[in-house]
Amino acid sequence: MGPLQGVKIVELAGIGPGPFAGMLLSDMGADIVRIDRAGQVNPGVFDKPNLEPLYRGRRSIGVDLKKPEGVELVLRLVERADALTEGYRPGVTERLGLGPDVCLARNPKLVYGRMTGWGQDGPMAQAAGHDINYIALAGALAHFGRAGGKPTPPINLVGDFGGGGMFMAFGIVCGILEAQRSGKGQVLDVAMVDGTAILMTMMWGLKQIGFWDESLGANVLDTGAPFYDTYETADGKFVSLGSLEPQFYAELIQKLGLESEGLPAQMDKNGWDTLRTRFTDLFKTKTRDEWDAILAGSDACYAPVLTMSEATHNEHIVARQTVIERDGVPQPAPAPRFSRTTAEVQRSAPWPGQHTDEALGDWGVDAAEVTKLRETGAIA
8 A cells, every 4th residue: 555556667677776776666555567587597496485675575577588579578568667667787778679769659658767877878877887986986985984094885875775776766756746747758867976976965065165074084974073973882882972963962971971071172173082082981881781771762862883683673673663574584664654555565575587477467468478478488
C-alpha cells in the first residue's frame, strides 16, 4: 500500500546506486521488473532466498539482450511502464536498441532515467570512475578528514547512494508527476558528480560569507571543533558529540562536570586544542556504556558510535523498527514513513530471472508467448 502503488518501472540491471534507486522506489510500492541477463544464475538456487537487501522488492526476468526477440520483449514492457532506469555508460543502451529515442517512440509518456558518474556529456562522460572519483571532482572529498591528515572517503555513501541513487529515485518520481500533467515523457540525466555537488550546497553558502575554511578539518562540522567530534572511551569504543548551539554545549559541560574549570569559550578557536585535549582525557575515564548513562537522551547532542551489528540492538532503533529482519537478514526498513500509505518490503531479493514467467504474465505477455520466447533463448 505504499504511495507509489500502481507505478510500473522497468529496471535494467546494474550494481550499487542503480539497484539502490530501485529499492527505494519498490519500498514505496512501485511494481518494478528488473531485467537481468538470461542464464546468469542456475534456477537451482531459487529454492533459497537471495540475501542481498539492495535487490529486495522487485521481480526479476532473465532476458538475452543480444537477441532481437529479447530487445523487443523489453520494449513491450516499456509500453506499459511509467519509467525505465539504467546505469550504463552513455551510448550503451543505444547500442542495445533500448536507447531513449526508441523507448519514447514506443511510449511517449515514459520517464527514461539514466544514471552515470560523470553525466551524459562533458569531457569525462566516457571515462571509468567510482564514487571516490566523483566526490573528489565535485569538491566534496577534499573536506572529509582531519587537520594534518589526508582526505578520507566516507565509504561510498555520498556519490553512489546520496548523489546517485537518491537523485535517481527523486528524479523518477518528479518526472512521473510531470508526465501525468503534460502527457509527455522525458530523459533524466542523473550524474553522481552533480548530485554530490548539490549535497554540498550549504558549504558553498558558508564559504561565500567567510564561514567555511577550505583547509582540512578547520571548521565546526568537519572535526575542527572539539564539540563536534568523536572520542574514545575507556573500553576502546567511541562516542559522538554534536553540541553546536550554546544551550546544548552548556548542558554538555554541565553533565561532564566541567563547569568550574574555567575552560576557553566555546567559539574561541584559539582554545579548541585545549578543549579537545580535556575532552579526550575525560572520555577515556569511563566506558561507552557509562557515558551512555550520563549523556544519552539529553540535550548535550550525544550518541554512542555503533557498528551496524550494535545498532540492531539499540533501544531507539528497536523501538522505531529502523532495522528489520527478512529471511534472517537484518536490514534497514523502508524510509521515509507515511501515515496512511505504508511503505514496506514487497518481497525478498530475487535471483536473476527468478520471476520470468510470473512477471511477464502480470505485464501482459501470455503463456504461449513466454514459451516461444524461451524456445528462442530470448528469456531464461
